[in-house]
């Protein structure tokens with residue numbers, strides 16, 4: 001009798017247990033679905049807006065590289081080629097296409113169809129092969145950003161919002177009819193630095209800036225972080241001082257990043273005289289920011305190495321240092337890597353502290369090392385988002401895609417390394 | 426093995442009759458009757474290790490009280506007692522594994538061949554090479570079987586060539602009775618072996634550095650009976666060349682493998698004697714109560 005009632009009680013409770021379990025599962029699944037949905041919306045929006053940045057309209061011009069017009073004499077020195085008046089031959093070729101254009105204003109509108117970058121294109125061609133001088137050649141030059149935007153949206157666009165007037169639209173239609181306009185992959189976007197002209201602005205400057213900055217960050221923060229973690233975990237005596245240090249490290253992880261920027265400005269730039277706006281100082285500031293993350297996760301990784309392994313090593317006479325380097329470090333390295341990659345991902349997306357140390361400057365040249373002025377991807381995104389030209393909207397999303405790509409690449413490398421190291425026995 | 430000690434009488438303490446009576450009455454008071462000095466044969470000639478008046482503290486708490494004991498060369502000495510009585514603590518003082526616990530403090534002297542092992546000048550690394558240890562839970566390194574055994578020899582620089590190292594690995598594994606089972610898979614992970622094999626691997630790892638004393642802390646507590654039997658057999662073989670101190674919670678095991686048995690109680694060493702004596706004719710009431718299963 002007594003026994004029956006126990007079973008009854010259990011069965012009654014069982015229903016409730018199953019119910020709450022199911023409830024929890026439903027809750028969990030809906031959270032995941034919500035998260036995924038947000039991700040999908042975000043990605044489709046960014047990719048939808050940004051994929052245009054990877055394409056660019058080009059116009060085929062037939063130019064006569066007339067030496068006289070260019071101002072190049074028989075010597076054809078490099079200097080002359082560099083200084084030559086390419087604008088005039090480009091204008092000439094445009095007028096040749098549309099002979100009935102007259103009047104200053106109309107001509108100016110016509111010239112606006114091609115980007116200023118076209119001159120560099122011609123200059124490059126001549127510098128490479130001087131025999132082209134005096135010849136009639138076909139060249140593809142990039143269209144102006146307004147033209148590019150217009151052509152990309154020509155079907156959906158309402159005329160009013162376009163910066164292309166009716167006359168220009170007609171010219172473009174004519175060019176298209178002649179097959180002189182083509183949409184191509186915009187490889188230049190990945191080859192050049194920033195520019196005031198959207199059609200010339202590229203991501204490479206910011207990409208390399210981010211790369212160098214992260215390299216500095218990684219090379220500084222990983223060894224320092226791991227050494228600090230190993231010392232605190234394995235060697236430091238447990239007393240009030242180490243407790244204090246632990247609390248402070250944990251607090252540092254919660255300090256707003258802009259504070260680190262101020263610190264970097266005051267200490268690295270003003271006191272130690274490190275040049276501003278360079279990846280070196282950026283990396284140093286981001287090191288300050290990522291160190292707590294790396295130390296905390298490395299300590300957790302070291303803690304998770306079973307004490308029996310340490311005992312085994314010590315028990316056959318390994319020294320403390322040998323125990324750490326032969327056994328503890330290899331076993332905790334995957335965990336340390338995870339923490340490092342989280343820190344690096346944070347650092348990659350960080351803008352605020354870099355603004356304080358001048359990495360927001362407008363920099364055209366692609367940095368060649370850690371001491372060249374540069375900017376980084378998130379700052380570049382911010383700069384472009386802030387620019388008035390319509391074509392920069394697209395570039396902004398394009399840069400976001402590149403940033404995400406960089407992040408995914410970094411994570412993939414980390415996952416790969418972890419898998420290699422995690423060779424669990 | 427020589428069961429007859431030169432100092433046959435030892436330093437036995439008179440046991441007051443009161444303690445006997447309370448033990449016989451069935452109800453045993455754990456706290457009562459702890460003798461002021463260890464009964465039985467505590468000291469021997471040709472002591473490999475001589476422990477004198479050792480106290481061990483964990484912070485404020487005293488885990489070992491004034492223990493003196495000799496460990497004879499090439500004997501197997503078993504340490505038994507209820508759990509928490511300080512067997513492991515005592516064993517770990519013998520190769521200074523307690524150094525790793527910051528709160529742990531050891532007083533008194535422990536000599537290995539007449540040299541104080543707690544001497545500041547003595548290097549703990551060489552001590553642990555001479556006094557090896559096998560732990561309760563098999564703890565092979567997450568490396569290959571070969572590397573597990575070779576590790577100690579490598580870090581101590583015992584071998585100058587790969588051939589020599591191969592030889593050490595082979596003889597160690599043979600001595601640990603594991604060679605025939607693993608000789609075809611030396612490059613496979615040590616953690617992939619069965620529990621008993623892992624423990625024998627740990628023994629092989631310990632003997633690869635040719636220690637003089639091997640400490641074993643309940644080496645069979647995580648093993649099944651067949652694996653246990655193998656380890657016990659192994660202990661008997663090893664005792665020809667090594668001095669072995671083994672902690673065990675199994676009295677049968679102590680009776681099977683050891684020459685002498687030490688009974689610990691609440692941090693005190695109550696009785697040490699020839700194993701046969703301890704199990705057939707315990708001198709102290711606490712020992713008797715323990716071996717007859719009245720607590721444990």
Ligand SMILES: Nc1ncnc2c1ncn2[C@@H]1O[C@H](COP(=O)(O)OP(=O)(O)O)[C@@H](O)[C@H]1O
Nearest residue numbers: 483488507508509510511512513514515526528
């Ligand atoms: N690291 C430690 N810190 C504090 N007290 C400990 C520690 N290790 C063991 N002790 C205490 O010391 C006593 C003896 O423990 P131990 O030597 O492990 O006993 P046994 O091995 O006989 O079961 C126990 O009371 C235990 O709580």
Ligand SMILES: [Mg+2]
Nearest residue numbers: 512513514642
């Ligand atoms: Mg124990």
